[in-house]
Amino acid sequence: MSEAAFLNGNEAIAYGVKLCRPDVIAAYPITPQTKAVEKLSQFVQDGEMATQYMHVESEHSAMACSIGASAVGARTFTATSSQGLLYMAECLPYASGARLPIVMMNANRSIATPWNIYGDQMDVMFVLNAGWVQLFVENGQEALDMVIQSYRLAEDTRVMAPVMLNIDGFVLTHTYEKVLIPDQADVDAWLPRLQVQEHMMQDNNPMSMCITAGNAHNMEFKVRQHQDLLRAEALLEEVDASFAAAFGRSWKGAVDAYRCDDAELILLTTGSVSGTARVVVDELRAAGRRVGLLKLRLVRPFPAARVAEVLRGARAVGVFDKNISFGYEGTIYTNVNSALLQHGCTAPTMNFIGGLGGRDVSRGDLVAAFDRLQLLADGAGAGASGIDRVQYLGMRCEA
């Protein structure tokens, strides 16, 4: 039986981690992730978790300690955000290349400068190429459930890759919702203990890890790692189906299409803004407009075929990005355009960049986005004098 609780996103994550019984937690505090590691520390200090909690002096060491612990087969957890994620960045491809199933919460937060502690998704976009599974969640329940799913995903020998669980800073980490906490016995039955893998260090089979591979071998390691990571998309569906059977909740795998079947205009989102978009879609549908929402849950590996399949029938596609790749456009937008092109979809697309540095993304902003998409569908995007394909939502001055 689940227990209902009133939790913020940080606490939901902490309860999810506790249920997974990690052997080692190494974490360094950073706003807005702090409440998650404080809660976990409390669990450990109260004897509710039998976990080695390492009070590290930096995020770099948080990931390095996780690497060391995971390299001997310990289940590990860490959490970070923003500058902390960038500080540990060197260690991220290290962990994925060593095939270590570490799970990390990343509270998505703005990047300095200008300094800002509030939420956007600039941080994770810097490390998309790190070889980690990149998951995004919409609410506290999804955050808790995805911690549990993340360990199944990371530790599956078909993938054997670390997982980053992205949760929007403040909007989710500090917002209280009703969250169902699964029963420990049910999680224990669904999530077996991590077995020490053949490639890890162990007494009876000494191993050299994180080796050097020169130009005669390096490319094969990298391509094989990439191919294994690609399997995470199908595995996520499998894990979700199994989770749904055990716990009664499905989160739909790589993408969650909402009212997209006959939609002419579809907005693609990641993270918490999906909740607002869902409300806007319902309102516009009630007004007779054929709009839909594609919530992208998995950004690495990128579910290109699934995205294209949902968007194929649309007359115009909008991609919401809580980030800018300076000098180009929103990062998700680039990825979606590539997916559509690869799969022969010709729907015109538009990028809506919003929510930077914690700027609120309102229902009005998203209604305006759909209005712009309507113009695009009606042909306003054609030609050099057409509508600007990259739009900024909620600006206080002209872009």
Place this chain on the structure above:
Amino acid sequence: MSANMSVNMKQSGSAGASGAAASGAAAAAGSGSQQIKWTARNLPEQEHFYGHKACGGCGESLALRLALKVLGPDAYLSLPAGCMAAVSFIYPNMAFRNNAIITPFASTAAVATGVAAGLKALGKADPLSVAFAGDGGTADIGIQALSGAIDRGERFIYICTDNEAYMNTGIQKSGLTPFGAATTTTPAGKVIHGSITEKKNMFEIVAAHGIRYAATASMGYLEDFMNKVQKAKDCGGPSYIHVFAPCPTGWGHGSEETLAVAKQVVDSGLWYLAEFEGGEFRLNRNPETFIPVRDYLKRQARFKHLQDADIAEIERLRDAKWQYLRSHWTV
């Protein structure tokens, strides 16, 4: 799982020393309380580090080889990206018989304590996690992680093999490069004659954490080094050994001179053998007279540009250091 970035010796097909039996003394080392005294006579024949590609006469690789004879096959090793990683983990030829992992450069101590925590969490009684890093990986880029790891009180051994410059990248100055030494980033220029800074007091910095056990050593005094490794293993908490390990390639001396150079540096007073235990510093050797520093300096290409005034300055710095050591530490 063939794409995993890890290989072991069996897979890599390295040959050698698999049948060598440990001596009676080594067997006794595992049996606990009785303190073993290591000498050249009772050193185990078993090799744990061989087939690597280190330069002839490499002091650092010799330090690893001997330390592993003391530590045995149960030690889990963490080494940063540096010379020892570069010469011993080249796929598909692995040179360590022990479990070993290359760490990100800055994080040797963090990975080593992560290994210890992981093993402990998985129920292994008294895991032995050992970090080996050079002077750059210890005193410069790795000092933060080392400080944090000692502070956490995790039981692990950290061995700093000090060859006084960044050798793996081509002999650049580190925080442990001594005054006067020419490196590729502190060349013997027309105006500035090599490094103008002194060695960072790494041993004392580590001791200031209140670490359980710390020691300095030199490859010129091998038995002293090996017995300090044994003490570190037995101390039950975080421990640190700073061993002076010449680099013939970087220093410009013959590969057969490594041990002689490492002995001379101690005998000339430019390095000292000491321990920190129970909160107290103790000098292990306190020579009444020093051999001339010139004899030590002039056999190495990195010091050959030094003029009399430079050598006089090196002597002055040495004498000031020893005055401090003799007045503050137990002799």
